[in-house]
């Protein structure tokens with residue numbers, strides 16, 4: 026490994042229960058959803074949800090238990106607006122989200138392991154989730170999110 030490649034601290038492995046969703050940043054959910062619904066046969070689990078805290082609109086698409094979220098900026102100061110600007114206006118992979126049992130506890134463990142959080146306290150995500158983003162410098166350059174989801178299959182199987 027070269028000296029310019031930072032070694033991510035082993036912080037996520039103890040808390041990540043599994044992949045919760047993959048998020049794709051898109052300029053327009055309505056323009057993008059056909060690829061997932063028609064070409065891939067995925068099903069929207071609900072309508073488009075406005076997530077005020079993140080200044081985004083979110084559409085959740087399911088294929089069995091696999092989940093993709095299309096994320097569209099809701100304002101010009103949305104983090105997704107900046108992402109799309111840097112990508113020349115094209116849709117692209119925005120982040121991977123890992124399910125955790127308790128997001129506040131996960132933040133503390135990740136920080137204690139030496140990783141850098143973007144969010145040092147839980148924030149409200151879509152569909153009743155609590156989320157926090159880990160800084161990509163601690164995750165090999167890919168933005169990663171921690172998600173506590175009281176409605177996930179995993180949480181329901183555990184009797185929450």
Ligand code: ZN
Pocket residue numbers: 046048094120122170
């Ligand atoms: Zn997400």
